[in-house]
Amino acid sequence: xxxxxxxxxxxxxxxxxxxxxxxxxxxxxxxDLGPHGATVRAxxxxxxxxxxxxxxxxxxxxxxxxxxxxxxxxxxxxxxGDVYAEAHALRARGHATPAEAEALLDTFFRNLYLRxxxxxxxxxxxxxxxxxxxxxxxxxxxxxxxGFRPLHEMLCHLVGVVxxxxxxxxxxxxxxxxxxxxxxxxxxxxxxxxRRLGWKNLEGxxxxxxxxxxxxxxxxxxxxxxxxxxxxQLSHSKIA
Amino acid sequence: xxxxxxxxxxxxxxxxxxxxxxxxxxxxxxxDLGPHGATVRAxxxxxxxxxxxxxxxxxxxxxxxxxxxxxxxxxxxxxxGDVYAEAHALRARGHATPAEAEALLDTFFRNLYLRxxxxxxxxxxxxxxxxxxxxxxxxxxxxxxxGFRPLHEMLCHLVGVVxxxxxxxxxxxxxxxxxxxxxxxxxxxxxxxxRRLGWKNLEGxxxxxxxxxxxxxxxxxxxxxxxxxxxxQLSHSKIA
DNA sequence: AACTTTGTCAAACGCTTGTTTTACTTTGAT
DNA sequence: ATCAAAGTAAAACAAGCGTTTGACAAAGTT
Numbered sequence: 312x313x314x315x316x317x318x319x320x321x322x323x324x325x326x327x328x329x330x331x332x333x334x335x336x337x338x339x340x341x342x343d344l345g346p347h348g349a350t351v352r353a354x355x356x357x358x359x360x361x362x363x364x365x366x367x368x369x370x371x372x373x374x375x376x377x378x379x380x381x382x383x384x385x386x387x388x389x390x391x392g393d394v395y396a397e398a399h400a401l402r403a404r405g406h407a408t409p410a411e412a413e414a415l416l417d418t419f420f421r422n423l424y425l426r427x428x429x430x431x432x433x434x435x436x437x438x439x440x441x442x443x444x445x446x447x448x449x450x451x452x453x454x455x456x457x458g459f460r461p462l463h464e465m466l467c468h469l470v471g472v473v474x475x476x477x478x479x480x481x482x483x484x485x486x487x488x489x490x491x492x493x494x495x496x497x498x499x500x501x502x503x504x505x506r507r508l509g510w511k512n513l514e515g516x517x518x519x520x521x522x523x524x525x526x527x528x529x530x531x532x533x534x535x536x537x538x539x540x541x542x543x544q545l546s547h548s549k550i551a
Numbered sequence: 552x553x554x555x556x557x558x559x560x561x562x563x564x565x566x567x568x569x570x571x572x573x574x575x576x577x578x579x580x581x582x583d584l585g586p587h588g589a590t591v592r593a594x595x596x597x598x599x600x601x602x603x604x605x606x607x608x609x610x611x612x613x614x615x616x617x618x619x620x621x622x623x624x625x626x627x628x629x630x631x632g633d634v635y636a637e638a639h640a641l642r643a644r645g646h647a648t649p650a651e652a653e654a655l656l657d658t659f660f661r662n663l664y665l666r667x668x669x670x671x672x673x674x675x676x677x678x679x680x681x682x683x684x685x686x687x688x689x690x691x692x693x694x695x696x697x698g699f700r701p702l703h704e705m706l707c708h709l710v711g712v713v714x715x716x717x718x719x720x721x722x723x724x725x726x727x728x729x730x731x732x733x734x735x736x737x738x739x740x741x742x743x744x745x746r747r748l749g750w751k752n753l754e755g756x757x758x759x760x761x762x763x764x765x766x767x768x769x770x771x772x773x774x775x776x777x778x779x780x781x782x783x784q785l786s787h788s789k790i791a
Numbered sequence: 792a793a794c795t796t797t798g799t800c801a802a803a804c805g806c807t808t809g810t811t812t813t814a815c816t817t818t819g820a821t
Numbered sequence: 822a823t824c825a826a827a828g829t830a831a832a833a834c835a836a837g838c839g840t841t842t843g844a845c846a847a848a849g850t851t
């Protein structure tokens with residue numbers, strides 16, 4: 312047993328420290344170079360560990376990669392958990408008004424952008440997620456089933472309430488996806504938009520400004536789509 | 552000199568054929584595995600060539616990669632050249648009405664989606680471009696200076712005309728970027744949206760439907776933003 | 792204090808990487 | 822027919838890859 316006291320958090324054992332440092336270094340390198348490009352030697356060096364530590368703690372490079380993906384899902388829920396909880400509560404109540412759903416949708420997007428997409432300290436997560444979309448590995452299932460799909464379904468539900476549409480129709484799913492694209496595009500084309508703007512990053516007040524515009528676009532779009540006629544084909548097309 | 556006549560196109564020499572096949576195979580493999588993950592042996596095999604052919608025709612793997620990026624820029628102009636020309640003509644005339652600009656913007660986005668983003672035969676281009684955004688190599692400059700920036704500036708100009716805003720303000724640039732995100736997100740999150748929709752691809756009538764929704768979102772957004780007040784900070788913030 | 796568990800480290804293992812070399816065949820002009 | 826140029830192909834090269842090994846140190850238990 313451990314004999315030391317700690318009022319902050321249980322003092323991590325030597326092994327836990329090594330494990331954590333390896334995970335952090337791996338996230339950074341995997342997101343920059345991909346699961347193929349990042350080498351175990353580079354990861355170990357960045358984590359201040361020996362190469363053999365990876366096999367020792369995670370079994371193999373591939374299992375380390377999967378552990379990183381698990382960590383990403385955890386980080387998403389950690390940063391967005393409160394908004395998730397609100398959305399789930401609203402959904403469970405069953406009789407949410409369009410105005411309530413729209414307000415929550417705005418909170419959702421604003422925070423998704425401000426807490427995740429604009430932050431350079433979590434930018435690595437976005438890069439790795441995009442990489443998995445480009446060339447899915449077996450680990451994609453982790454990100455999709457526990458990260459993307461629950462988030463997407465929640466947004467579709469809220470959009471459905473606002474627009475008075477069934478959230479399971481392909482029209483609702485695609486419109487929601489289009490809305491999301493505005494926010495996520497900043498992760499995907501980060502380098503290009505920064506050059507266009509002549510900015511070095513998108514943090515601080517700059518992030519707030521972008522969130523302002525994003526929020527306004529969302530509001531305008533939802534308002535304009537409320538009266539729009541349903542799509543002739545897609546409004547009757549439902550997923551299983 | 553070549554002694555054969557050809558009414559179609561100059562019969563490519565043996566070397567030109569090898570060069571072309573290498574470029575095609577390289578695009579496919581680079582976009583799937585990245586400039587690091589794709590090996591010269593795999594590229595040569597896919598092109599039906601010997602490994603040494605890459606060094607022989609392109610000098611090195613890196614120069615082959617740059618040749619692929621050049622090809623991408625050419626393909627973009629080849630597929631979008633007519634719409635580009637229209638936009639340039641409108642810009643040169645100098646006194647375009649908001650309605651004209653909006654119509655052209657609609658054409659631009661619709662065709663960008665239908666001709667590029669939805670086509671599986673050019674999907675490799677999209678994947679490679681996203682890869683360069685995630686981790687820019689020296690070759691990024693080719694894509695940015697001759698591909699992304701001219702396109703982005705053109706769209707900003709049109710959005711500026713529609714909304715009555717200076718195309719060089721950061722507000723216009725960011726709003727244009729948000730608009731673009733809706734279309735480009737389908738390249739970036741292809742795997743996830745296909746799973747959500749239960750579809751295998753986004754081609755044929757399905758692409759038309761998505762283009763319908765995209766076009767409608769664009770229209771709603773531009774209409775709603777016309778009366779909106781300028782952003783307090785960003786509307787006065789101009790790029791060099 | 793003796794002993795087991797846990798963690799660290801350098802070296803070595805096969806294997807694959809991009810590139811170069813060398814010998815060879817095909818091509819097109821004289 | 823001859824010959825230089827253009828193109829092909831297999832083998833060899835050093836360097837780097839993920840993983841395994843075995844010796845060793847530190848920590849925890851009895």
